[in-house]
Amino acid sequence: MDLHLKGKNAVILGGTRGIGRAIADTLAAEGANVAVCARNAGQVTETVKALEGLGVKATGASVDITDGEGLKAWIASAGKELGGIDILVSNAGAMAQGNAPDAWKQNFELDVLGAVNAFEAAEPFLTRAAKASGDAAFVIITSISAAVADRGDSYGPMKASLIHMAKGLARQHAANGLRVNTVSPGMVYFEGGVWHMVETNQPDFFKQALARNPTGRCATAQEIANAAVFLASPASSYTTGSNLIVDGAISNRVNF
Incomplete structure (x- = not known):
C-alpha cells in the first residue's frame, strides 16, 4: 500500500528513541524528510545520521520541550530548513507517575503544553501544506491510560486532555x-x-x-509507529478527530 509520503516533510517531538524513533525511521523509509528533537544531543546526532542514511533529508536539535519559546523557534527553523511541514508528531512525554503536584506539573508542561506550543508553531506550515496538496496531519501519541482509571493519578488525565484537544482541533481545521x-x-x-x-x-x-x-505480550515500538504513520499519511485522508487505540485488547471498553 502506497502511503503517499515520498517528499513529505515531518517534524517529530521526542524522535530519537522508542516510539518516536520508530516513527521517524518509518517515515524516512517511506521517503519523507524528517526533523527530530529530544533532550540528548548525542542521540539527536545519531538519529539524524541514520535517517540521512535512508536517503532523505534529515535535521535535528537538542530541545527542551518545556521551553515553549525555544520549542517554537526550533519548529519554525526546522520548517524552513525542510522546506515546509506536512506532518507534525507530538510523541514526547514526561511519564511522571503518581498524584503529587510535581507529577501533574511535569506531565502538563511536557505532554500538554509541548503539544500546544508545537502546533502553534507548526500550524502555518501545516495549513500551507494542506492548501498545496490537500492534506496535512498532526498526530499526538497519548495512552490507553486516558480511558481507564484505577486510582487518582496525573498521567491518565493529562493524556485524556490531549485527546479532547485533538478532537476540537480536528473539527476546527477539517x-x-x-x-x-x-x-x-x-x-x-x-x-x-x-x-x-x-x-x-x-x-x-x-x-x-x-x-x-x-495477547500475552507488550507492543513493539514499531507496531505503534505503524499506526501513527498511517494516520499521518494521505492514505488516511478522511480520518480526523479519531483516537486509535493500539493496546492488544488490554482495555475492555467498547470504543464507540
Missing part, C-alpha cells in the same frame, strides 16, 4: 485539509523504556501486568 488524530498505546516494550525498566526492577509486577493482556 475544512482546510489539516487533520488531527491521536494514537493511544497500551503496554509498549523497548530497551530503556518504562516497561523494560519495570521488568528489570519489578519482575513480579511486570509478569502480573503482562498477564492482563489477552
